[in-house]
Amino acid sequence: MFDIGFWEMLFCAVLGLVVLGPEKLPSAIRSAAKFIKSAKNIAAQMTDELSKELDTKAVEKQLIKVKQQATKDLMD
Template sequence: MFDIGYSELLLIAIVALVVIGPKDLPRVMRTVGQWVGRARGMARHFRSGIDTMMREAELEEMEKKWKEENERIMRDHPLAAPFASDASLPPPEEAPVEVPPHPAAPAPPADEASPQLPGFEADPAWPLPFEEPAPPPEGAEPPAPKPDSPRELP
């Protein structure tokens, strides 16, 4: 930043050691560090203020462009009937559409275990997504445990 090389920094450190002395050098370096920290904080605050102002200016510019583009679009494609004036227009002359009433769904039997939605019946033509496994035959032994399963304790 200041174009100071390592040799110049070494020369400044030696001069400071000779002029200030080894006894007061830590206190002076601490004070210099505090001042450098304050200067960096002020520079950071200044930079963030400038960045904020630039973002606000860009935002205002974008809002202006969006407004101009919106006005151009609205000018090129006007609405046939604005929403606010819909109440002042006469209702359209259309024949009312009659909707046939739905027949009442048959009541499900009371002894049925699973509840059904009203008007919904399962289509027996469609197969179930899974098949239940067949029960094991009488007197069959349970399958042997897999080698990676935990063993039962005696």
Template sequence: MFDVGFQELILVAIVALVVIGPERLPRAARVAGKWVGHARRTLSNVKHEIDRELKAEELKKVLDEQARSYPLDTLLDDPAPPTTRRADPSPPSQTPRS
């Protein structure tokens, strides 16, 4: 991403040692590490939220396409008339007993 080589890292470490001093350098490194970790977590959360929103947007598009393909009115209209069913079936024919 930044294309930083080993020589550049050594140069930054030497400058930090001279500017900050050997007593405060470990604490400054810890603080810098915490900030970098916080920035990475925040960036990861933002990426996750964006992915989730994109998936929700994609789902909305699919649902809209299906709604256009199969309108609710046409699905609710029943083209075939309902079949008539007898409420009370006729009793079976009885044979005389001997």
């Protein structure tokens, strides 16, 4: 997802340690992890809903085609 290497992660860890200090850093990491987890869950739910909606639209189109064909067959 993100192209973050070892040195970038090390830099962020050192920067976080300097800015937040050793007392607040663990709670900040936990808060960030919770936020990322909830964002991933929301994205997965949206993906599922969109795929279900697209499947519903495809079924409706097929149903219309079948109805049109049946009507055409009855007219003939």
